[in-house]
Amino acid sequence: MSTAIALPTFEDVIARFDPVMGMEVHVELGTVTKMFCGCSTAFGAEPNTQVCPTCLGFPGSLPVVNQMAVESAIRIGLALNCTIAEHCRFARKNYFYPDMPKNYQISQYDEPIAFDGWTEVTVDTADGAQVFRIGIERAHMEEDTGKSLHVGGATGRIHGASHSLLDYNRAGIPLIEIVTKPIEVDPALAPAVARAYVTELRELIRALGVSEARMELGQMRCDANVSLKPRGATVLGTRTETKNVNSLRSVERAVTYEIRRQATVLDAGEKIVQETRHWHEDTGETTPGRVKEEAEDYRYFPEPDLVPVAPSRDWVERLRGTLPEPPAARRARLQSEWGFTDLEMRDVVNAGALGLVAETIAAGADAAGAKKWWLGEIARTANERGVGVEESGITPAQVARVEELINDGALNDKLARQVVEGVLAGEGSPDEVVAARGLAVVSDESALASAVDDAIAAMPDVAEKIRGGNMGAVGALIGSVMKATRGQADAKRVRELIVQRLTA
C-alpha cells in the first residue's frame, strides 16, 4: 500500500497550516470481573470460555454495574482534574455488529461520570523542556465488544474473507474512554505533544493501578482526530479520525502523516472527507475507513436496565485521598533523588521502565546501576523477543541482587552480565545462575597471586615498563591474568597485586 502522490514535507505544511488534534483513548480496566456481569476478564483464555447469559446478550439477561469499575473511573477522572458527576446515567448506543452481543453497547452519552479536566505534559524542544496543558473533555464508562476473526482473506479484514469467527471473551470488559478537548499547540510540536499526552496518560493509569495499560495487548487504544486550518484561520477544518493507533511511536507518526496528507488534499483544492481512517504500522500511512456521513445514527437513549450512578461526595473525597502522586511530580521527585539528567530521565520513561527502575532502587540498588541494567541488557533482550521490559523475565529484586553481588565483589561486570543473561533465559534466580554456571569471582588470594606471578614472568618486558613508572602498561598484565582465570578474577584486586609486586 503506497501513496501515489508525493506528500509535502512536515516542515513545509506547518509553515502554512495549523493542525488541531483531539485524542480519544480507550483504557481496559484491570478489574477481576466484567463491567456488567461476573465473568473473568483474564487475557488469553480459550475463545468463548469467559461468557455468561449477560455478556452474550441472551434474552432475559440483565446488566449489573461493576462497582470496582465505577471506582476506577472516578479515580481516573480525579487524577485528570475532572469534575465527578453527582448523578449520571448509562445510555444505549444502538448499532448492529456480530461481535456486539446485544446489538447495542452500554455506554455513556450526554452524562459522563467525569468531565472538564486537564493534565500537563512535557515535551523536549530545542529550547528545553516545555510544558503543555491538555484539556480533558470527558471520561466515561462503557463495555467492550467481542472480537471478530475474519478467516480466508489476505488482509485479515472482512473484505475477501470466507467466514468469520467470533470470540465473546472480551465482550463486556470495562472500558474508560478519555476524550481531550481540541489540542492546538505550536504546529511543529503537535505530533510530539500527541505522543507525550498518550505517554502521560499511560503513566497515570499505571500509577493509579487501574490497568496495566499495555498498548500492545490492546489494553490502551488510541484514536487520533486531526484537522488542518490555514494559518490564521479561526474556523476549524474538517477532521479525520485515525483509529487504533496502538503504540506511542505510532501516535506521533500517524499524526504527522495525517497532517501531511490533509495538506496535500487541501493544496490540490479538494475537500477533506470526514471519515475514520485505518493506520498502517508497516507503511506509516493511513487509508480511508468508514465515511462519517454514511455512519449510523446510534439512537442513544438512557439505558432502562440500569439505575443511575450517583457517587456520594463522601465516596468521591475518599477516593481522592487514594490518588497517587501525579506522574509529573513523581518524575521530578525521582529525578532529583536519583540525580539523573533530563535526558537520562526521558530515556527511562520512554523505555517504560520508570516503575521498574524505582522498584530496583527501592530493593537496594544504586540509581546508575538500576538504569544501566533496565535500559541495557534487559531492554535489548525484551526488544529481541518483542515484549515489554516488564515481561522480560527478570524482576527488580533480582536486578538489585545482581548489583549487590557486584558490590560485594562476588561478581565483576562481565560475570554480572552473564548472570542477567541466565536469569533472562529462565535459568533461575541470580544466585542459582551463579551456582549453576560456576560464575564466582576468583577470590582465593594465593591462586590469584600465583596467576599474577605467572603473568609477570611471562611478560618481562611489560613488567619492566611498569617498574619504570609506565602505569599504562598494567592493563596488558591484567588482561593476561583475566584470561588465565577465565574472567572470574576481580580486576581491581589484580591491579593492586601487580602494582604491589612491581613498584614496592
Next chain:
Amino acid sequence: MTDQGLVRRSAEELAASIASGEVSAVEVTQAHLERIAAVDAEPGVHAFLHVDQDGALSAAAAVDAKRAAGEPLGPLAGVPLALKDVITTADMPTTAGSRILEGWQPPYDATVTAKLRDAGIVILGKTNLDEFAMGSSTENSAFGPTRNPWDLNRIPGGSGGGSAASLAAFEAPLAIGTDTGGSIRQPAAVTGTVGVKPTYGGVSRYGLIACASSLDQAGPCARTVMDAALLHSVIAGHDPLDSTSIDEAVPDVVAAARQGAHGDLAGLRVGVVKELGGDGYQAGVEARFAEAVELLGKLGAEVVEVSCPNFTYALPAYYLIMPSEVSSNLARFDAMRFGLRVGDDGSRGAEEVMNITRGVGFGAEAKRRIILGTYALSSGYYDAYYGQAQKVRTLVSRDFEAAFAKVDVLVSPTTPTTAFPIGEKVDDPLAMYTNDLCTIPSNLAGNASASFPCGLADEDGLPVGLHVMAPVLGDHRLYRVGAALEQALVSEWGGYLLNKAPELEERR
C-alpha cells in the same frame, strides 16, 4: 373426565390438602395435566405452548417426598402453575411467542422461575402470549391465538392471554404474567380472573425477556385474591441480578388480603379517576364498574372523584416509549448466538443472514413497533418524540402523586370493553391499543395496580374487571380492596364469578 373436584379448588385449598396429606402433589398435578389434555388442544383454549408433563410430575413427587420426610413445606408447595412463555426456564423452551425463538432452550432460569421452584410450586408448562408480549389479544402469537374460556370465539386478552385463560379454564390454579401496558390486568378482566401488576421493581426482571425494560413487570395471576397474594409473596423481593429491583421489604400482601376478607374498608379513601370513563366505554362495563364503586362505599370506604388530567396523554406517550425500548431490546435477535437462523447457506454475509432471519422471524406487530421505535429515537426526532413522551411520563407520575395525597387507591374499569371476537381488531392497531387506556398510566409511573372480577356485562354476559391503582410500594392496598370486594360479591353471587362460565367441552 378430569377430577373437577381438584382443578376447581383454589391454590390455598390445594396447598392445605397437600400439606395435610388428603391428596398428594402428584395427584393434584396429574389432575391438572389431564384437564389441559382435555381442553387445551385446538380448537380448544390453546393456553399452553409447551406442557412439561415429566418435569411437573417429578417436581410434584419431590414435594411429596419432602412431606413424607417431615420437612417443612412452603405455603404453596405442590400447587401447579402456568408460566408465561416470556420467562426463561432452563428445562423448557422459551419462545416469547415468536418464531425467532422457536425451540430455544435458555441455559438459565429466571429469578422468578427459581423462586417458584424453591417454593415447591409445580410448573406445568409455558403459556401463550402475543409475540414478545406486544398485543392485547394473544392474536400476535406466532403459534396461533389463545381462546377465551367464556367464549372460544373471543380473545382472552393479551399479551398474557394464555396465563389468564389457563386459570379460567381450570387448567391451573396459579399463573405468572408480565405487564408492560396491561398484559396481566386486561386478560384478567376479560377472563374473570385476578391479575396484579406489582410496583415496578417489586419482582425481579432477571430472565424476563424484555419488551420494554422500563415498563415490564412480572406478577401473579389467580382465581382468588388470596391465591394471588400468596403467589405475590413467593416471587417478590430484591434481586441483586436486577439493578432496577427495589431493595426494600416486600409489602405484606397476604396480611392485607386477610384483612380485606373481613369486608371492612372503613377509613379507606377511594378515588374514581374522572378521565377513565365515558366515550368509548361499553355500557355494561360502566354499569358493573359503578356498582363495584358503590359496593366499596357500602363496605365503609370513602369514595371521591379525582382528576388525573395527564392520563389523557398516557397512551400516545406509551406508544413512543415502549416501541423505542422494543426497537433496542429486539436488536439482539440477530441469528448469531441463539434462536432462528435463516439463509445461512455459505453464500451470504452475516448482515444479509441477519436481515433475512429478522424478516422471517418477527411478526407484523413486532416489526411495526421496531420501526416506530427506531424512528422515534432517530437523531432529529428524539426530542420531538421520545423526549416529549418522557415529559408526559413525568406528568403522569405527578398526577398519581397528587391523587395519592388525597386518596389511598384509585379505581377505574380495567378495560373499556369486554372480550371482543377473535379477528375483530387485528387490522386496526389503533383500536387494539385503546384496550390499554386505563392500565398504561401505572406502567408509566411504576406504581402497583390490579384487576379484580366485578361482574358480567349485561349486553354480552362477559366478565368485567375493576381496576385498582395504589402508590409505589402500596401493593398491599390492592389486596385489601380486592379481598373485600371479592367476599362481598361471592356472597352476593353465591360463588365465584368463574362458576358462571360455561362448561368447556372435555374432549379426552
